[in-house]
Amino acid sequence: MQENRAxxxxxxxxxxxxxxxxxxxxxxxxxxANRFLPEDQRYRLLTVACEPGAIRGSCGLQVVADLPLAALPGAVDLLLVPGGPGAYDITLPELEHWLGQAARQARRFGAICTGVFLxxxxxxxxxxRCTTHWNYVERLARMFPEAQVETEQIYVMDRNLITSGGITAGIDLALAVVAEDHGKALALEVAKVLLVARHRQGGQTPYGPLLAAVPRxxxxxxxxxxxxxxxxxxxYTVQKMADMVAMSGRNFARTFQRExxxxxxxxxxxxxxxxxxxxxxxxxxxxKVVAARCGFGSDRHMRKVFCERIGMTPAQYRAQFGGV
Structure with a gap:
């Protein structure tokens, strides 16, 4: 979509x-992005809210919206909903009713983080197809089974809907929109100014655990x-696991997957x-010590598994997340 819309x-x-x-x-x-664009191609940025006056964010800071909901132009180019406790802990009937109409009038609409719940x-x-913060993808899938929830992508663009993972992934979402509107070169320039990667390695997978809390x-x-x-x-083999609880291998595997x-x-x-x-x-x-302690057998096998599942090598993971 390289059309130039004023x-x-x-x-x-x-x-x-x-x-x-x-x-x-x-x-x-x-x-x-507007710094690099001619005046007639720049984004017009607006904020809207149900009521006039100050709105307190989850961090305690206050902001004031530009317009009440009813004053927003009927057909905006992109309507975005941010996340936070106010998006998923409570219902907002007035805002949700308005969104149902306003999003369908917008050329594109989307959500950052848990704003997708709204x-x-x-x-x-x-x-x-949509996504949200890695800690909320299962909850999203349970609440809205009619949606196809993606668990690993930083952001998901599906036709006129764009959603992103948590918090700073909203920047990735915006860069994707800039790339779609004005080309990848401009998106890269914006990323350089922001000191962020144009494309992150591994998506959301490196940020959250693969397993939930272990039942005891x-x-x-x-x-x-x-x-x-x-x-x-x-x-381990499946049969060794089954033997621990005196079950046949087939019954154990079937029961394990079901539970x-x-x-x-x-x-x-x-x-x-x-x-x-x-x-x-x-x-x-x-x-090689990490691989042995975790049962991979060799650091080569651990590297293969990490690349397939996490999207980066163990060395790259340590460089990004290591704290010692």
Missing amino acids: HRTVAMVLFDNVLLLDVTGPMDAFAI LGRAGLLGGY DDSPIARVQAYIVDHIDQA VGITPLQYLQNARIDQARKLLEGSELAL
Whole structure:
């Protein structure tokens, strides 16, 4: 979409308890893009809210919207909804009703982080691919089964809907819009000004654990899960896991997948990766030692698994997330 439309209007919705970085990150990216654009191609940036007056963000700072909802021009180029506790902890009936109409009139609409929950409650996610912060993707999928929730991408563009992962991913979303509107070269210039990568390695996957909290109850499957995590350096087969709880291999595998949602071997690999990530983040152990302690067998195999599952090598992961 390289059409030159005068004054592309980007409208950002504000509400109490909004995460302000979801607002300012994308808006600053568009504002910086304006520095490079001729006047007749610049973005027109607006904020809208239900009521006039100050709105308090989740960090305590206050902002004031430019316009009330009803005063927003009928057909904006891009309507964005930020996230924050105000987007997912409570319902906002007036805003959600308005969104249902305003988003359908906009050329494009989208959400940063948990703002997608407001779009969902407004009935706008049906049949679309979308994403949100890695910590909320399962909740999003449960609440809105009519949507196709992507779990790993930093942002997802599907027709006229664009959604992003958490917080700073709103900048990635804005850069993607700039690239679509004005080309990749301009998006790269904006990224350089912001000191961010034009494309992040690994998507959202490196930022969150692959496994939820390990259950510690006395059910057979939970006992196996806990044993694997506590003895991650050992070698396992599905039959060995089944023998721990006196089940046949076939019945164990079927029961495990039904209760956990993934196969026993997928669980094992995720547990090995999560433990390796902890060691890479918090120690200076050699990669071959990390691989041995996590049951990978060799650092070469660990590298292969990391590249396939995390989108970067163990060395790259340590360089990005290591804290020692």
